[in-house]
Amino acid sequence: MRRYLYVSLAAAFVVIALKLGAWHLTGSVGFLSDALESLVNVVAAGFALLMVAIAGRPPDTDHPYGHTKAEYFSSALEGLLIGVAALGIAAEAVRRLLAPQPVHMVAVGAVLNVAATLINLAVARWMLGGARHLRSIVLEADARHLLADVWTSAGVVLGVLLVPLTGWLWLDPVVGIVVAGHIVGEAWRLVARSVDGLMDRSLPDSDLAEVEQVLGRFRSENLRFDHVRTRRAGTRRFVGMHMHMPAHWSLGRAAACRLQVERALTQHVAGLVVTIEMLPQGQESLQDGGPDAPPTN
Ligand SMILES: [Zn+2]
Numbered sequence: 157m158r159r160y161l162y163v164s165l166a167a168a169f170v171v172i173a174l175k176l177g178a179w180h181l182t183g184s185v186g187f188l189s190d191a192l193e194s195l196v197n198v199v200a201a202g203f204a205l206l207m208v209a210i211a212g213r214p215p216d217t218d219h220p221y222g223h224t225k226a227e228y229f230s231s232a233l234e235g236l237l238i239g240v241a242a243l244g245i246a247a248e249a250v251r252r253l254l255a256p257q258p259v260h261m262v263a264v265g266a267v268l269n270v271a272a273t274l275i276n277l278a279v280a281r282w283m284l285g286g287a288r289h290l291r292s293i294v295l296e297a298d299a300r301h302l303l304a305d306v307w308t309s310a311g312v313v314l315g316v317l318l319v320p321l322t323g324w325l326w327l328d329p330v331v332g333i334v335v336a337g338h339i340v341g342e343a344w345r346l347v348a349r350s351v352d353g354l355m356d357r358s359l360p361d362s363d364l365a366e367v368e369q370v371l372g373r374f375r376s377e378n379l380r381f382d383h384v385r386t387r388r389a390g391t392r393r394f395v396g397m398h399m400h401m402p403a404h405w406s407l408g409r410a411a412a413c414r415l416q417v418e419r420a421l422t423q424h425v426a427g428l429v430v431t432i433e434m435l436p437q438g439q440e441s442l443q444d445g446g447p448d449a450p451p452t453n
Pocket residue numbers: 382383398400435439440441444
């Protein structure tokens with residue numbers, strides 16, 4: 157796993173150097189924004205390494221719930237930095253649009269960019285194979301992102317190559333603006349994802365439906381579930397709930413029933429951490445309405 161991430165990180169540095177070289181030679185904003193797009197990959201690979209290192213640590217006394225939320229700090233920061241950089245490039249592209257400038261040595265720049273893109277393509281295909289082998293979502297997401305960048309770069313090279321052929325000086329800044337807009341979108345997703353995680357947003361509807369379906373199998377005259385709450389932290393998913401049962405049940409019977417529910421839930425939703433509070437029918441915990449609250453069943 158780490159081998160793949162280190163290689164993709166090293167490749168990304170080479171790719172950025174090549175793309176920055178293309179920008180430096182040609183003065184094309186399109187090439188500059190394409191280089192920034194590759195910087196997103198370096199950051200993504202670095203972030204994946206960090207996630208594997210920190211989030212994979214087992215819970216300890218200081219962090220009894222584990223370290224999976226660590227990734228949110230890094231992805232929020234990355235999103236902000238990338239977004240600001242993309243906006244800066246978009247501003248530069250708009251300036252170029254208003255005062256068009258010629259691009260130079262386009263052929264050499266295009267060759268550098270194509271070389272960089274071929275490196276990306278090779279690394280992406282190699283990582284996709286690794287992701288299938290290791291069944292890693294992180295690795296697969298990284299590889300898919302690289303593949304998407306291959307298409308972006310192809311579009312950029314085509315657009316910039318057309319500038320000297322057609323004499324359309326506006327084409328280069330327009331390419332730059334389109335790519336910068338795409339990067340801002342990616343940055344926004346990174347930030348939104350971190351905010352959702354830090355704010356304990358519920359699990360996606362598909363997971364909630366799975367939980368509901370499992371609970372539905374256990375619901376009966378005697379068993380009722382309420383106050384179902386879900387959240388996620390990195391790759392870990394949590395669900396908490398009340399299980400209401402007749403007050404005369406023995407603790408042993410109640411615990412056996414609770415275990416069945418927990419087992420069914422963890423079988424259906426991979427990586428789910430289940431917390432079940434056992435309560436008699438018609439009685440709630442203080443935080444959920446208290447003993448004086450009207451019975452809900
Ligand atoms: Zn309840």
